[in-house]
Amino acid sequence: MHVLFLGDLMWIYLLLLCCASCNGRPDPRKRDALIGLEASRRTGGDITLNEREKLLDGKLQKLKQHDMEAGQFPPSMHFFKAKRLIDQSPVFNLIQKMPKGAALHVHDFAMVSVDWLVKNVTYRENCYVCFTDKQTVQFIFSSGPPASSSHCSSWTLLRSLREKIKNTTELDNSFIRNLTLFTEDPDRAYPNQDTVWERFEQVFLVAYGLVTYAPVFKDYLYEGLRQFYEDNIMYVEIRALLPQTYELDGRLNDKDWSMAACQEVVNQFKKHHPDFIGARVIFTVHRKINATEAVKTVEEAMILRRNFPDVMAGFDFVGQEDLGRPLWYFKDALSLPEDKGFNLPYFFHAGETDSQGTDVDQNLMDALLFNTTRIGHGFALARHPVVKEMARKMYVPIEVCPISNQVLKLVSDLRDHPAAVLMAEGHPLVISSDDPAVFGATALSHDFYEAFMGFGGMSFNLGTLKELALNSLRYSTLSSQRKEEAIDALLVKWDKFVWESLL
Template sequence: MFIRGNLTLFTDQDPEVAFPSQDVVWDRFEQAFRAVWGLVTYAPVFRDYYYQGLTQFYTDNVMYLELRALLPEVYELDGSTHDRAWTLKTYQDITTQFVSKHPDFFGARIIITNQRRANRSAIAEAVEEAMKLKKDFPDFLAGFDLVGREDRGKPLWYFRDALSLPAEKGVTLPYFFHAGETDLEGTEVDQNLLDALLLNTSRIGHGFALVRHPVAKYLSRKKGVAVEVCPISNQVLKLVKDLRNHPAAALMLENHPVVISSDDPAMFGASGLSYDFYEAFVGFGGITSHIGSLKQLAINSIRYSSLPPQQQKEALVLWQKRWNMFVTESEFLKTN
């Protein structure tokens, strides 16, 4: 229990007492990441850790995964370290190995990330490296994002010169920006949603504040930019207490593009994606939710993925077979 308590947000206390504010829970959240960092960046553990992660998602009936990753320097016991290209290649090799053993798993792609608390020069270097990696791994590297607590980090506009480098150099580097993961209004980071769209983000991570920005909401819907909603994360990190009050409920009613994501399931005691799908199903849709709601959310995961159109079609064919099997074999559906 002691080890688990230091590597996750689990607590024996009432969570409302243990984590009375966003500052407290975010500090604990980041401490847990620091605690686990040295364990999972040891090369043999790193490989097993990722393979086990794929296994858990596959067991949870996830057939395709887009993973945000910091691409750490992975170390060996002799003190040597591997660079980020090695780390990305290892992700690719293990994904290929996993697919070969599980042919009904469609695969995975990586969105490489950097911390939004970094300075301009560090992000410029990260974007330059991401452009090179995109060239070297065109079918496996999905794009780039900035992560970390938005309310304490720098706004996207602060990094505008670095984030404009791909367009200036004529290089395609898709963005998948975290934006609007805040319940504050009128701050610099509250403008991240508009800036993410101006920088042509492919999706919006969290987008909790989107309903407060009519222009951003209109633009994201018009451009087909989906919001990645992470119900458990938003609840645990104290953006919303009762999921019936989550802004995503209104977005879904308006038929705004929405996909359900699990953020950091291991930190929250969840597994794969089903926990978040369940909370979205009962929390956002209420008593009007039905099997069609789940079907649409699942289809959205493919439709708004980074896969090129032909691969999306192939993934949808594979998914449809799995869906038909689910509907046919579901004991709940047989009795309702």
């Protein structure tokens, strides 16, 4: 607050000076002061770099300049076309090595690379596959042939199928295509938002039978944490539907089992990786449910929060915002925790839309009225100046997911993303990856690159990256003490990263 207040005074002072001499030649000192003031307001603008960081920043700026002048600028291209260029970028290589703090907006069934799902999970014993009338596939684990479905061919044991065909690589590649949105011509494949969202949600249905098999559920989460850890992430908050998992004999496990399994896996991973801070779950439900179902779901969320306070962080709605019910529709359900004196934090997806003036477009305002802890996406926030100011004053950060917003057709050129304005204003925000496995992206590094290069161009520096990493821990649901410990640990990793990057 103190810095913002001083900044406002400086701004007023500079305006008065400029107006006082508006009929004469502009004073270069005033121009420099304005440039400096604008730079100080950007994300990372108030971070003072030490001598080593300045040296690395000089190196980084040269690398950025090369990418900016290379002819094809990746943030201006669809990620599916730009990924090859990004992977070759020295800036991306540096970002991969950089400690990035936390990933705060990630969905459970889109954490792990689809290669692992296909080449590990589908090769396990008792895995069956069927081919649907929508030209997709479904999987299930079973001790014997599963019952046939009206929308699916007869179930085939995958081990037997692979033994019969010569080219298992092509079969595996077809499975991979069913589990990702990636395509060589995304504009033709996905001409509008409804088309890409339909395909997007279909991908989760394909993964469903694999990931909800109880042994795979635990292995999948552990592998997800490993892949995020390998991308230099030390803490994760996962949006999870917590569907029923199943055993080989068909027995079903409830949400308590899933939460206990999450807690067990996180503790196991921390034991094997002592510098990993941990992970928590944000319980989610599809926004197409009705009001009665919403009441039951919020009550269930409260029970999970009470039973698993260490791992259960809060509640959110998921699904295509434009086709789902607005937050205000669920006002009775969302008021339940406060009415009962129970603390259930909210982390609402809101503003993931370009449908201005609709009921859904009010989700940003309603998310704040329901005291959301963070806002997922917030793409429409720039069109709501009052809500934007409310969010800033309430210290509610925006979880920005650049690649997701582009692939799901909210913006084509990431230089035009509204978050560019938010970061220029120093609005509280974090960068996250949403569904990296579905997009063929790394856990977080690709999104960091797109934000760093696309939102700020040459104006962003090493201080921007440092603040984004720090923000991810500041705005996490860790306790105050654990935040301090995590930030201290991050800064140690950061200094090591800076030192090694200069060698």
